[in-house]
Amino acid sequence: MSYYARPQYGPAFPARGRRVLPRRRFLRAGLVGALAQGSCYARSAVAAPATTDLTVTKIDRVTVKVPFRPVPARNMARELPHWKYSEICTVRLASGQLGHGETLLYYTPAAVSEEAVQRVQGRNAASLMWDDSLGTGLQMALFDAVARACDVPIHRLLGVQLYQQTPLSWWNIDTTVEDMASECREAQRLGYLAYKTKGRPWFDIWAQMEAAVQGLPPEFKIDMDYNDTLLTAEKGLPILKDLAEFPQTDIYETPIPQGDIAGNQAIRHATRVQIAMHYGNPRPRVAIQEGVCDGFVIGGGASRVVRQAHVAAMAEMPFWLQLVGTGITAAWSLHFGAVLKNATWPAVNCHQLYAHDLLTRRIKLTSGKAAIPTGPGLGFDIDWDVVDRFRVDKPLSRPDPPRLVETRWTDGRRMYFNHLAGVNFVVNPARRPGVVPYYERGVQTRLYPNDGTAQWKERYEKSRQGPLLEKD
The missing domain is CATH 3.30.390.10 (Enolase-like, N-terminal domain)
Structure with missing residues (x-):
């Protein structure tokens, strides 16, 4: 199988077989000490003027x-x-x-x-x-x-600026086949070369990829986060190998539970596609030593991001920054991309979701990368007129409107998921074997509108305790 490489955004990383010695040196150098001390912060490159009161x-x-x-x-x-x-x-x-x-x-x-x-x-x-x-x-x-x-x-x-530009990825939750294709084209139109989404058993991921890549060049990359839903290497590898046939497929995130060391090793060795894992599970030393992934997903507060980024750099492993919000957070993320050597996978900020990014000017991309801000602070100004337009009272708790999600298979099966099960009320059941039907072709999902009928109310009540499966 030919190898389709993502265009280089930063320093080239050695091939998998040539990363062994640097990792061994890294492990001998004392990863445990670096993690335990929590002192791997970037050194500030500038001091505040003595005349400035920072109170x-x-x-x-x-x-x-x-x-x-x-x-x-x-x-x-x-x-x-x-x-x-x-x-x-x-x-x-x-x-x-x-x-x-x-x-x-x-x-x-x-x-x-x-x-x-x-x-x-x-x-x-x-x-x-x-x-x-x-x-x-x-x-x-x-x-x-x-x-x-x-x-x-x-x-x-x-810290010290290493890059003048940094790569960004366009993000969407799992979508219909048609929506994924249109979003990939919109991302490409706006200068992106990476699209990240969710791989889910309630959508036809083969059809998603077939439609999405139409008209896209090989250098446009699609990364898919499975959030454990492939369950095991044995079950998931046929799917991962199928999607690896598309030259645009570049990174799989968390295809199976990250703690499954042997399973993740098997996946990594069986596919050309890079494997990403959220930093911390398994413990970084284990992840690096056992070779369960090619790189990390790093997010959180400033100290945590820099500390984890330094570990990735010591191990010579790439990562993407996952700092999520509107354009304000995306601007914040650009500054970390400027100084963190191994932040060479496209950052995931999700600001593309919004009708307005809350900034007076957009973050523009050219060939998949955004320029590092040069102005003071964030380097971007907030559009306060837009903020005033969208201003609301802070909710007392997470808004959670009553809703059902309906999944349909080609043989007439239907499954209903109830929002009362919590934030991840659809994906969590899919992480448990035998609860949600596994990945199939032809499956479709939608928000099942409350039409006020007795049937909707009955399904709502029956699905309170877990996904409701119906058959014709």
Whole structure:
């Protein structure tokens, strides 16, 4: 089988067979010590001017409900309608400088608490900005404020700039065949060379790929996240080998449970497609030593991202940054892409989902890459007129409208998933063998609208305890 390589975004990585010695040297060098100390932070490349008062005097938070674009809207409505809600945090310094950050409220557990706000008040922003426990939006705002006070881009506070551009990926939840094809074309039109989506047993993934690649060049890459739903290497490999026949297929994320060492080794050795895993499971030393993946997915707060990125660099393994939100978070991510050597897989920020990215100018891509900001702070300004348009009261809890998701197979089987099972009410059952039918051709899924009929209500009640399977 011929090998189709992703265009190089950064330094070339050795072939799999030639990575053994560097990894052994890395392991001997003391990975355990690096992880235990938690001290692998990037050295700040600039100091604050002595005349600038970096004391935090005020913190404001605003909640916005940002609409999705039409294609994401009809697909996100099934499982993730709450991703519309974001909180913008503004920090004011004694010098008068403002800094801004964002938290996608119901995506991350690192939301900004009232306790964190009180802890920061009256203290030096530079002394607190590496504290991940403050929450995503507040930490981002502190970095933005300090960088603007120093008249430098945020990446100057993170480390030494290595790249002038960094790769980004276009993201969508699993979609219909037609929607995936149209989104790949839209991504290509806007300069992207990578598209990331979900592989799910309730969509025909063969038909998705067949339609998506029509008219796309081989250098446009499609990465698929299975979230464990292939279950085992034995069951999943025939599917993975089928999709590997498409030159655009480049990375599989978490095809089976990440803790299945032998299974992931078997998958990695049996396919040309690169395997990505979320950093931390299995433990980094095990993942590297056992060769269960080609690279990592890295996200979280600034300290965590930089610490994990340094481990990946020591192991000579690539990763993508997964920092999710609107254009504000995407701008934040660009700065990490500037200084982290092995952030050479396209970053996943998901800002393409939204009808507006909340910025006064868009993040533009050329040949799959975005330019690293050169202006102070984030390097982008927030469009406050748009923020005012989308401003809402912060929900008391995660918005969870009553809904059913319907999956249909060609033989007449139907399955109904009830939102009451929690955030991952569709994917979690598919992680358990025998609960959801395995990957098949011809399967389709939709949001099953509440038409007010007795049949809808009956299915809603019957599916409260788990997926409801019906047969003609």
